Amino acid sequence: MTTIKVGVYVDAENVLRCGGHGLRYDTLLDFILSQPGAVLQRACIYQGVDKERIQAEDLYRTSVHGFQRALRDGGWKIVEKPVRWFLQEDGSKIYKANADIDMTVDILTQARNLDRIILVTGDGDFTALVEELQNQGKRVEVLSFLNTALELQQSADQYYSGYLVPGLLPVRDAPAVPWGKPGSRIRGSCVHWDAAGHYGFIRFMRLESGGSLHLSDSRHPDSPYQSAFVAGSEIPKTFPQQYLAQRQAILEFDLFESDRDPDSFVARNCTVITSRYAA
Template sequence: MAFRPSRLAIFIDGNNMFYAQQKNGWFFDPRRVLNYFANRPEIELVNAYWYTGLKDPQDQRGFRDALVSLGYTVRTKMLKEFHDESNGNRYFQRANLDIEIVIDMFNTVEQYDEIVLFSGDGDFERAIELLRAKKTHITVVSTDGMIARELRNATDRYIDLNDIRSFIEKTERPEPFVSAPVIAPA
């Protein structure tokens, strides 16, 4: 019987991770994330998704283009502004992409054996439970203080960002790919 690598999909909740990275005081490099999780002979990267909210259609254009050139599928949604009178009449913006992430997870479930979800949002608990029932191995990456207990308990494996910092942290000079991850055709 021929060896078949485990098929991997990566889902990154960009807005959630932005705040986790701010909390930690360092940022990860999307290229190094792919290298860390997919650059092993027993892994076949089938897709990597990045979800982010935008202030306007041109917001983060350079960053989004760079993600696409690295092989990410980028999903966006316009930020919505909310007014909070209970908090001193402050405005805040939000683009909740949880539904888009779950839709992509379930629309592509036959393409992968395991996923890595970068998010600490407890709203993913039920989706993770259903995916595990389909024998999908789930790894959640977040950081202490930003990971919902329910999500952490629902996953097969939890990785704190700080535990893999030396492998994924953004550095001053760009790091070359050890070998470019191959996104398998659907």
């Protein structure tokens, strides 16, 4: 089997601001390395740290250092970016810990030893970096959550919504049933919608997602995906159903076996987690 050298770079501040709070970094690596031939070369997290709070607040210092120790134990390198505070006109303070330059320099320097690069960010400022890496012959993938720049998503060789990766983010109030088993609450996106019949199919990733992720047709024997039938009555009434087939809506739903076919699934009690559509 051909070895594929992988580098993973996480813009932690962007992840936290854009829906990724609670991201499980061990699950992230498991997902990325589940692809055939993948060998981890670099795993870097760019984290904003308030140096003044580190000195002044015991609780903050303990929290930051504990988080970093756990990540290092899991094979991650932590690159700290000092937080800078800015005073706004109304007297309030905002902070910035922009890691764009640090990440870009590191990735361009290390890219010669990598075949596949995964950026965990939704920041559109990285679009030019993606295109430069592709010009060097690298495969570049992007994983993010909310507020992903469309140009970044479209420039990547493959884009993943972090909401759809099994176990990457906890599902609130989920029953103690493994992802993808009947009775579990999981997430997926609609890949087919019949407007006349008011029904469709939601594609979701299996818990064991090893295999070729480009095999998006769940009917393929090597595909890591499965599908569930969904009736229009299970979709929130406030959501414009004509936009379901755009595949931008992330749906959270209860998974059940079909009454008609024990080898098939149905989705019930759907909620829309996030969506990008033009009303």
